[in-house]
Amino acid sequence: MEEVEENQEMKKVQQNPSSSEEEEEEELELGLSLGAKKFTSCNATSSKPTCRILTAKDFHPAGVGGPTSSASSSSSSVGSGGGKRAKPGPASPDGAGGSSQPPSSQMVVGWPPVKQFRMNSLFNLSREHPDQNSTKNSNATPAPNGEKTKEKEHIKEEEKKLGSRTTPFVKVKMDGDPIGRKIDLCALASYNALASALELMFQNPGLVSSSITKLKLLEESSEYKLTYEDKEGDWMLVGDVPWRMFVDTVKRLRIMRHCDDHALKPKFCSSNLSNKLLR
Amino acid sequence: MKVQSAMFYFPEEVIEHIFSFLTHHPDRNTVSTVCKAWYKIERLSRREVFVGNCYAIRPDRAAARFPGLRSLTLKGKPHFADFDLVPPDWGGLAGPWIEAMARSCPNLEELRMKRMVVSDESLELLVHAFPNFKALVLVSCEGFSTDGLAAVARSCKSLRELDLQENEIEDRGPRWLNSFPDMCTSLVSLNFACLKGEVNLKSLERLVCRSPNLKCLRLNRAVPVETLAKIMNQCPNLEDLGTGSLLADQFSEAYVSLISALQKCKKLRCLSGFWDASPLCLLAVYPICANLTGLNLSYAPTVQGQDFINLIQHCVKLLRLWVLDSVGDKGLAVVASACKELQELRVFPSDLFAAGPATVTEEGLVAISTGCPKLNSLLYFCHSMTNSALITVSKNCPNFTRFRLCILEPRKPDPATNEPLDEGFGAVVKTCKNLRRFSISGLLTDQVFYYIGKYAKALEMLSIAFAGDTDQGMTYVLNGCKNLRKLEIRDCPFGDGALLADVTKYETMRSLWMSSCDISLRGCKALATKMPSLNVEIINEWEAEMEENLNNGVAEVISNNNNKHINNGNDERKVEKLYVYRTVGGPRTDAPDFVWTL
Numbered sequence: 001m002e003e004v005e006e007n008q009e010m011k012k013v014q015q016n017p018s019s020s021e022e023e024e025e026e027e028l029e030l031g032l033s034l035g036a037k038k039f040t041s042c043n044a045t046s047s048k049p050t051c052r053i054l055t056a057k058d059f060h061p062a063g064v065g066g067p068t069s070s071a072s073s074s075s076s077s078v079g080s081g082g083g084k085r086a087k088p089g090p091a092s093p094d095g096a097g098g099s100s101q102p103p104s105s106q107m108v109v110g111w112p113p114v115k116q117f118r119m120n121s122l123f124n125l126s127r128e129h130p131d132q133n134s135t136k137n138s139n140a141t142p143a144p145n146g147e148k149t150k151e152k153e154h155i156k157e158e159e160k161k162l163g164s165r166t167t168p169f170v171k172v173k174m175d176g177d178p179i180g181r182k183i184d185l186c187a188l189a190s191y192n193a194l195a196s197a198l199e200l201m202f203q204n205p206g207l208v209s210s211s212i213t214k215l216k217l218l219e220e221s222s223e224y225k226l227t228y229e230d231k232e233g234d235w236m237l238v239g240d241v242p243w244r245m246f247v248d249t250v251k252r253l254r255i256m257r258h259c260d261d262h263a264l265k266p267k268f269c270s271s272n273l274s275n276k277l278l279r
Numbered sequence: 280m281k282v283q284s285a286m287f288y289f290p291e292e293v294i295e296h297i298f299s300f301l302t303h304h305p306d307r308n309t310v311s312t313v314c315k316a317w318y319k320i321e322r323l324s325r326r327e328v329f330v331g332n333c334y335a336i337r338p339d340r341a342a343a344r345f346p347g348l349r350s351l352t353l354k355g356k357p358h359f360a361d362f363d364l365v366p367p368d369w370g371g372l373a374g375p376w377i378e379a380m381a382r383s384c385p386n387l388e389e390l391r392m393k394r395m396v397v398s399d400e401s402l403e404l405l406v407h408a409f410p411n412f413k414a415l416v417l418v419s420c421e422g423f424s425t426d427g428l429a430a431v432a433r434s435c436k437s438l439r440e441l442d443l444q445e446n447e448i449e450d451r452g453p454r455w456l457n458s459f460p461d462m463c464t465s466l467v468s469l470n471f472a473c474l475k476g477e478v479n480l481k482s483l484e485r486l487v488c489r490s491p492n493l494k495c496l497r498l499n500r501a502v503p504v505e506t507l508a509k510i511m512n513q514c515p516n517l518e519d520l521g522t523g524s525l526l527a528d529q530f531s532e533a534y535v536s537l538i539s540a541l542q543k544c545k546k547l548r549c550l551s552g553f554w555d556a557s558p559l560c561l562l563a564v565y566p567i568c569a570n571l572t573g574l575n576l577s578y579a580p581t582v583q584g585q586d587f588i589n590l591i592q593h594c595v596k597l598l599r600l601w602v603l604d605s606v607g608d609k610g611l612a613v614v615a616s617a618c619k620e621l622q623e624l625r626v627f628p629s630d631l632f633a634a635g636p637a638t639v640t641e642e643g644l645v646a647i648s649t650g651c652p653k654l655n656s657l658l659y660f661c662h663s664m665t666n667s668a669l670i671t672v673s674k675n676c677p678n679f680t681r682f683r684l685c686i687l688e689p690r691k692p693d694p695a696t697n698e699p700l701d702e703g704f705g706a707v708v709k710t711c712k713n714l715r716r717f718s719i720s721g722l723l724t725d726q727v728f729y730y731i732g733k734y735a736k737a738l739e740m741l742s743i744a745f746a747g748d749t750d751q752g753m754t755y756v757l758n759g760c761k762n763l764r765k766l767e768i769r770d771c772p773f774g775d776g777a778l779l780a781d782v783t784k785y786e787t788m789r790s791l792w793m794s795s796c797d798i799s800l801r802g803c804k805a806l807a808t809k810m811p812s813l814n815v816e817i818i819n820e821w822e823a824e825m826e827e828n829l830n831n832g833v834a835e836v837i838s839n840n841n842n843k844h845i846n847n848g849n850d851e852r853k854v855e856k857l858y859v860y861r862t863v864g865g866p867r868t869d870a871p872d873f874v875w876t877l
Binding site: 108109110111112113114115116117118121122125169171173178179180182254 | 364660855
């Protein structure tokens with residue numbers, strides 16, 4: 001328990017500088033909590049940070065080695081990486097060679113093991129009642145009509161964000177990383193926000209090579225290309241359509257890598273791929 | 280000699296009569312293998328069939344074998360499909376089964392399906408093909424809409440049960456409830472709690488009015504308190520109620536009406552729903568709490584803190600409780616002191632982030648185990664767990680048949696000692712001799728699997744995630760758990776060595792699932808070659824498209840068997856997802872592109 005709280009203190013909510021013009025008010029939310037609290041409620045309770053950008057520290061398994069290690073993980077920054085596992089398995093599931101740490105539970109597809117139906121229901125419920133988990137005064141008698149109309153407005157706002165999606169979560173996979181992640185599209189408002197969120201999600205402190213510190217997902221020159229599968233099943237390059245349209249149509253995301261480095265098990269060459277993708 | 284010839288002329292009717300006392304499926308399966316005569320008698324007299332994996336047998340074959348079938352239960356997608364690990368369009372189609380039954384089993388009365396894809400057309404066929412159709416139960420299914428429900432409502436002359444649990448149903452309007460004909464008075468159980476849209480309240484009230492046999496009614500969130508009160512006044516014999524939205528004004532007629540209606544329902548034993556429950560409406564529920572045996576608050580984040588405590592302390596006869604972790608250790612302590620008869624507890628996560636005071640820890644679980652020694656079924660999501668807590672819990676409750684513990688952060692060790700949780704989970708398998716279902720989490724080494732293999736002799740289903748060190752872990756389980764039927768593994772370092780350690784074992788099991796492990800295509804091919812009675816299926820959600828994209832312009836027909844992909848390239852590449860199951864039906868004919876059958 002202690003370690004989890006300590007780690008959470010270390011994570012601060014940050015403003016993303018590159019997206020400042022679009023979303024001054026809004027803070028990035030990678031939080032996939034079922035409570036999915038918006039940033040407004042975050043300010044209210046500092047002891048319970050409920051929305052934050054996950055940093056590289058999230059990818060260190062908590063509490064390994066006792067209080068000393070959590071102290072060291074709190075003081076060390078992105079570069080600490082490495083073998084924080086209690087027992088590094090000889091046959092690790094990472095095909096790419098001892099790279100990423102297990103990501104925190106919220107980011108991994110299918111974890112925690114809660115039925116999709118339940119996750120979606122509770123997610124929707126909590127979006128309607130943003131102040132649900134704060135202590136309520138149980139003496140207050142709610143005026144049902146008034147509350148219902150307010151709720152309905154709030155729901156409509158949220159539904160607009162969701163568009164025709166059934167769920168705000170979208171699977172993301174990066175080449176070379178066997179663990180599938182998921183991201184909450186409703187917590188983001190622009191492509192820049194998406195790119196930053198993904199960068200943080202996949203940023204790999206364990207790799208020595210410094211060329212991978214910034215994925216530069218939206219830049220042409222980058223080693224990485226961010227693509228998505230749309231409703232029709234076609235794979236497209238991210239960034240061509242308006243954000244809202246994108247949210248409406250995206251089924252899942254994939255970060256592709258150039259095939260220069262053989263150790264990363266390339267399956268294709270990016271030049272061919274980009275030709276095919278840009279139809 | 281004389282005895283032998285007497286046995287030859289043993290009348291079939293007598294054997295059939297004897298078989299009618301055999302209700303347990305395995306027993307019936309056994310007697311059918313004795314001799315041809317018994318096989319024939321058994322199959323013609325069989326009334327219920329349970330198919331745990333819809334791809335284990337072809338629908339036609341099952342339908343042809345049991346023409347007298349009245350009740351069919353089917354399960355489709357693998358369990359991990361619940362957690363989004365199986366791509367959509369994977370399969371599990373109900374259509375072929377319903378069609379086969381329509382051809383061969385006209386007496387079908389009941390159909391129960393879990394994790395299957397059902398279309399509206401299939402539902403139409405269902406109600407037209409079977410004149411005696413009485414009960415439809417759909418759990419975690421998808422692919423249909425309220426139009427399909429309308430078809431069921433409209434055409435079933437004597438529908439007894441329509442039970443929809445946690446399905447994804449496309450909402451096409453509230454008219455479906457109107458489709459129940461006026462002469463339909465046979466309803467005993469109606470559950471539409473998972474429907475997201477509005478319902479026609481007047482139709483609902485009229486339906487309830489003309490259903491004197493109604494015992495179970497679970498409403499969806501769109502039903503307000505006013506309607507609930509009216510309904511409850513109409514059926515004082517209700518035993519199982521799922522409320523709609525429980526939001527009401529204190530001085531409203533609805534609230535007063537609800538209180539009096541609830542008090543009349545002396546037979547009410549099971550409550551669920553509680554959407555938007557205001558503390559006031561909870562007050563109305565107190566008078567009936569003393570007789571409740573089942574309570575599901577897992578969709579009610581509003582019921583927490585003191586409200587929860589006030590409610591639960593009256594529920595002294597409770598057997599089953601489902602809650603959110605927002606009730607906290609404090610809430611669980613009250614449960615422990617009030618609900619002495621508790622047998623099943625499920626604590627779901629309400630918020631994945633906040634490890635604040637309002638969530639549960641090992642303390643809550645220990646309190647429950649101390650206060651509720653009859654506990655035999657547990658599903659518990661928490662942020663941390665200790666070995667000593669698990670050891671205490673298993674000492675207090677040696678009767679667990681189902682034990683599922685999910686520590687939200689993968690690979691998290693015991694925070695008190697920083698050790699893996701091998702000893703804690705080991706204690707559970709050592710003490711609980713009747714353990715049939717087990718899910719483990721947290722930091723775990725091969726040692727826990729050693730314990731499981733050694734002690735969990737009754738284990739039938741095991742779910743593992745982010746655990747183990749070497750192939751030995753999985754091997755311990757395969758070698759030791761004699762009754763294992765389902766094994767599902769994700770994100771563990773088990774490789775081809777483990778997969779191939781005991782290939783004949785898989786024939787004794789229903790299925791094996793492995794995703795994000797360390798197995799290679801070569802290993803899977805080896806398994807497929809050695810064991811032709813198994814379907815060895817690879818799901819490559821991400822790879823398939825990339826291969827497709829590479830085939831520039833040339834229209835490569837991507838067949839189901841995908842030989843081109845399987846044999847093209849490196850066998851050493853890792854397999855994302857593997858699903859292996861025994862079958863007499865051969866390879867699937869309906870497998871999508873991303874499923875490769877080896």
